Amino acid sequence: MYHPFIVDYIDIDVTLWISWALMPLMVTFLLPLVILLLLYTSAIILYIYKYKEPLRNAYETDFWDGARKTIAALWDAHGWIWHGYDIQGLENFPEDEPVLFVYYHGALPIDLYYFIARIYLLRNKLIHTVADRFLFNFPGWSIIAEAMKVIPGTVQTCSNILQRNNCLAVSPGGVYEAQFSDHNYKLMWNKRAGFAKVAIDAKVKIVPMFTVNVREAFRQVTTFRRFWLWLYTKWRFPFVPIYGGFPVKLRTVLGPPISYSAGDGNPEHLAKLVAQAINALIQEHQHLPGSILSGLCQRVYMPTKRKVQ
Template identity: 65%
Template sequence: MISLVPNIWQMIGGFIVEYIDIDVDFTLWLSWLLMPLLITFLLPLVIVVLLYATASILYVYKLHRARLRHAYETDWKNAARNTVAAVWDAHGWIWHGYEIVGLNNIPENEPVLFVYYHGAIPIDLYYFISKVFLYNSKLIHTVADRFLFKVPGWSIISDVLKVIPGTIQTCSSILKEGNMLAISPGGVYEAQFGDCYYRLMWKKRLGFAKVALDAKVKIIPIFTRNLREAFRTVSWGRRIWLRIYAATRFPFVPIFGGFPVKLVTFVGKPISYDSSLSAEELQVKVATALEDLIKKHQKLPGSITRALLERVYQMSSDVRYEE
């Protein structure tokens, strides 16, 4: 009996080496162990994704089939814009119940500079641009941070959807040509370090004001309710992230979210061109108008739970927001 003990330990050791080799087969063994758990949660998620994709396709076909058919008879870029806009419009309607209040504040056949609050991810701007393009056939040019133009695949997006790095000269030229343009003075800094109190983080940035004065155009402030509840940046390690951003100008702060909260974009009253205003004075005037929109339409501090409940309440009671 005693002589069998070494043989038993040898058999156990051989089993461990053969089937649970830490260096070689641990990943395979762990996958086998967790497979029931993965199947349990992954398959329902796949079904949800497929249902969501199905709903998006049906929504696009129902509302935009005539526009897409007409677009495909013209140049490919116009067709592509209509298709992309229809997909984003469907995403906004299904996932966030997205709405725009105050579209009548946008003047017809007139160049306009939109100034907006920058969320952790500016998903509201994608929805806003898509809806304006689909229903008014007007493409809003946008200014993006320079780091995006180094991302593979971004060049075709910037070309077709008219996204530019944005110097004062190029922005002014776009407006003088009769186009609409959207700028966030806070930019990536506001996106990365803003919070649920929705404070503007523009510092002393005057570029947008100089553009508006040079092009002699109206400025329209826009703000989206619950934007910070859809996506947020982590609050820990703020000092470290600030130092990294100051050194690299790259958005390293982790982002989390994607919550299906209710999103409503409010379009403010146009601020007319006034040659008597300096760039500094115009910046203050626009900031005040945007802060007024935030105070009027956003409960502070923002709450993810409350924003989710607003989505349910909106769907069940068909509440309308004041302009």
């Protein structure tokens, strides 16, 4: 009865073709919303634990513990299923002392979320993190920051965290590196050495950290680069659109610890040593320039070491 009407007014073949043609574009820009959904799911779980009396009473020493383990399991499952996430070099992470992790910042720091979740489940140790101030203006972020110990971070506050026998993760490149680095994995630290001052003041080791294919999981739009750079310089906000969510292999590699005294008390010298260590991890483990297809293939086979030509 309705078939002639549908055929007359809707060309099903054309509709299917348009859907098929637009599917890659839709998937490419919709997948990042999955991460946003996971973040807000985490926030809801934290709100439930914070305001639900029986749950608070179940964890008298730290009522956040149950909430952290719940969301850690959520993020760890997503990392394992979608990216085959794993960690290499855990022997470089001492269990009985505070450590300052210094990492390369991808377009989205999805690898850091997975790393924090895995470490919390494996060692029941929470890694504090430094985040850009703009994040604290987003609805729902405050409770995530409260529970997961995310701070804007000054030299003194970071040093105090480490001196209290906690671990801390920081990316010297921050949002600038996230927005304007690319699949060549160039560090963009702009001579920042604050993290080195923190390590020297707190007298802790620095563990260089890099995640293979983090730029292939999520990428930023590279057209109109000068315009995006102008916006960032003016407003200090990440305006560059992000796309991706590709299920490439992600593997976080931890390099050998670097002593706070390696720079002879000079923060700039120590910062250069750490930058060299991270660049060495990139050269050894990352296919350059980064390739999404290569990252997808590595889900099936991923060599532990890449030969540098």
